[in-house]
Amino acid sequence: MHWPEEEAARYRAAGYWRGETFGGLLRDLAAAYGPRPALISPTARWTFRDLDERADRLAAGLRASGIRRGDRVVVQLPNVPEFHQVCFALFRIGAWPVFALPGHRSAEISYFCSFTEAAAYICPDDEHRAYAPGTPAHVLGELPETDPDEGDPSESGPHRPAPGDVAFLQLSGGSTGLPKLIPRTHDDYIYSFRASAEICALRPDSVYLCALPAAHNFPMSSPGVFGALSAGAASVLAPDPSPGTCFPLVERERVTIAALVPPLALVWLDAAATTGHDLSSLEVLQVGGAKFGREAAKRVRPELGCTLQQVFGMAEGLVNYTRLDDDEETIVATQGRPISPDDEIRVLDDDGRDSDQGHLLTRGPYTIRGYWRAEEHNRTAFTDDGFYRTGDIVRRTPTGHLVVEGRAKDQINRGGEKISGEEVENHLLAHPAVHDASVVAVPDPYLGERACAYVICRGDPPSGAELRAFLRGRGIAVFKIPDRFEFVDAFPQTAVGKVSKRHLRERT
Template identity: 50%
Template sequence: MAGTTTRPRYPDWPGEYADRYRAEGLWRDETLCDVLSARAAEHGDRLALVAGETRLSYGDLAARVDRLAAGLQRTGIRRGDHVVVQLPNGAEFVETFFALLRLGAIAVLALPAHRRTEIAQFCAHTDAVAYIVADKHLGFDYRGLAAEISADLPRLRHVIVAGEPGRVGESHGFQRLDALYPPVDAGTAADALPSPPAASDVALLQLSGGSTGVPKLIPRRHEDYLCAIRESLDACPLDARSVFLGALPVAHNFPFVSPGILGAFHAGATVVLAHVPSPDVVFALIEAERVTITSAVPPLALTWLAAAASTDRDLSSLEVLQIGGAACGTELARRVGPELGATVQQVFGMAEGLINYTRLDDPQDVLVGTQGRPCSAADEIRIVDDAGSPVPQGSPGQLLTRGPYTVRGYFEPVRGDGGAADPSVPGSGSPADPNLTSFTDDGFYRTGDLAVLRPDGNLVVVGRAKEQINRGGEKISPDEVEGRLLAHPGIHDAAVVAVPDDALGERTCAFVIPRHGAPEPSQEDGTPPLAPRDVTRYLRRDGLAAYKIPDLVEIVDEFPVIGVGKISRAQLRRALAESRAAG
């Protein structure tokens, strides 16, 4: 996209809403940079970050951020430039993010799992001037990917590698991240930096959490993102004595700002980062650093619970396990206390904005049976039918939301000639334009979730609007069937998907992972405990409606996942189709 002259567009709140949010103190004249500077000034010696062998106080972290910002500035990165950041959990991620903020550059936060399709689109759509990557992570060499991408995008002037550039990097002129830090005795790095960004400036581009296609880019301003952090801290048990463990990829919105590592820094707490979320790594860090709170997606939480039964690690410091990224089933939520010794906190939200939490003092039925309520009193909720009309109280419908930290549109990439890059991207003006399909005329975001709003204000998420299975006219929620399956003593995890059918339109297939070491239910006919017919027999005995009983049951060892651990139903459907075609 060399030669682009039209600046990308960042949808903003209408003036009357922005004025109201500022008047109510929801938006303040504060930036994310100010948060780190304030903690360094107040508690410079307090431990801020633990990542591998690196241990940094707030004072040390702030100083390193200023030094890196000065180094990035010397490379030519300026205010308003887009920089794609694809780094695993580590000190490099934290320092790079805050250094870009300090310059007023805009970080595009890619996940470590993204590959050429996603990264090329992020770089092209944002006219990124730099791409910051690890050398290797979990066996994947990002330097080869960077070489391919940079060859196709002349405007991508810099590739910066955390680690060794290697032969590929040397031949392509890649820079080492650690070489950008000026020497400590080279003067005060902050003196050479530009004026700090404004609270109304765009701070970063987050990624949409959709399970299909390349993620859309979400512009987050300092003032709205900090509003989400402050409101989240009112609902979450984070304070200066807390130790937050980032086990999920922290570039994802859930462990980043719900309240995540940014909330922990805001509270003056300690952040511990795990390079992988495996039980052995996570449990060792909980024991060694006396972690008090961490977060997981449902499949990961199930893995931790299974491993907790046999670990010899001391997990007694863990007070809270947040489960989010996808709706947490009742059976999983109910197991956390007895099996892990921590209180479960359900977190249901989206990178576009709205975040719901159960509160730790909620009744048990709320803790395990709902996805909580909005963290801000200024969050607006609508539950509507397909025509957009409100549904009766207690009835399921599509969840719409508007509020001080829910964006009013996606980032709009634009070609130099003023035309949209693609009819399916935001800003194209086509019927497929997400800024037309995902937002109502009065600014409500269509989340795509089906939910019930209880009289007490808590939400129960019953599925996704697009994931409902239409079996011969009968609507089936995969979440409901999965919840029943997870109550089976021999089932570790379950995913229900639709498969095409000539007669009914769609049939259902349940993919089931057995729980190793689970007690085996008695079988009169001697069939294995998790034979497909045992699963369907169990659901019938449990009283599930006949049309909701899965037509097919597949016993598998694992599920394909995307992003931060969400189950890829599309890949499950493809695997089933290939299996049936081969069989």
């Protein structure tokens, strides 16, 4: 799970890893930018000093409740300033946030709490509290704040977090079963968002719009809210990403940079033509989470009046950006190039030979060396010399930019939300009328992909509406429920008798 010491020493010598922790970083930022706005929501405005002091009080309260260094705490909160207060409070204790998404329900939350042996669950309301029976819950609005002891900043003393410690656990997209957990350290993650902020030219007068769920890696660190904070810039937290919510915020707060997934970018482009709101402050629109089609990408500059920045990355590490000074053809036709000079990229054909197009493998100063508590999966996800097999199929241009051509992994990317077909299949198999199920991606011009469930039934098939209601009752996230159901008598098979999902996809 850790980098070899020789490589870690190289990353420190290169200045990527500066020996910082999140808690210490916020302390420094509060000293440098104290009265400047850090977090803005429709109902609140926190300065850097506010965030620092509130994080201290919450850290003291959580310690008093029994949370200690190394404890895991599942965090599921909406886009509110308290989300980041919770993050920094846990960072100061040395406890690990486990970032659940707003769409997760009882099936996912109970799994995260059980698998991580969570010491607590921090959630938005009493309804969510029921998702994790047996795990102590702290509800938004009732967080246990208390005044810290005099001279007791949580990041000091013999039990303080170290820069090389795990800072938090993030969720993988997950191509099989429930998501794997990604351990990110203080050293590697601070480097990734600090370098991202530089690439995105953030400055203290920049204003970042966090329109996507704050727990996603993209709006957290690419450059995200953490990157904005590191540059002394303000972040505006939008309750939802719709133009009706975000356009007034762009106008009121003079937002300079925003990040969206492709389906939302299309909605924004359509809405911009008739909006009465002033969007002239917007300098950069980032689009990532899924491939942004070339024709749509060409619309951004003429219709929104800003620069498009394509972002292609993964919570496991590697992030690529088109640069703000790239030519227009590069911006609309590629998904960018890596953050770091020490991001090592390998593109291999199906036979494992170097190629200009093929399977993307990577290692570097902010790409993990293993999932948490997943030894068996790590043997296939990582090479013996530490390269991460991303599962993406890419083409590399002569300039080092990457063009995403598809994925090798059996995973559905529904508008940036990653769905494991196997997980949904397991829930469908619990229905008494379902003999077998296979969930695959089908193309969609709006979302990129939708989920289609092929189902073999016992006797008369239930309706699609009945199966959707059944899955909702199982407590899975709504975005994972298949968009289509097709009832068949048998599945196509490969030569070795496995279900051929490729042939199922071709049927659509």
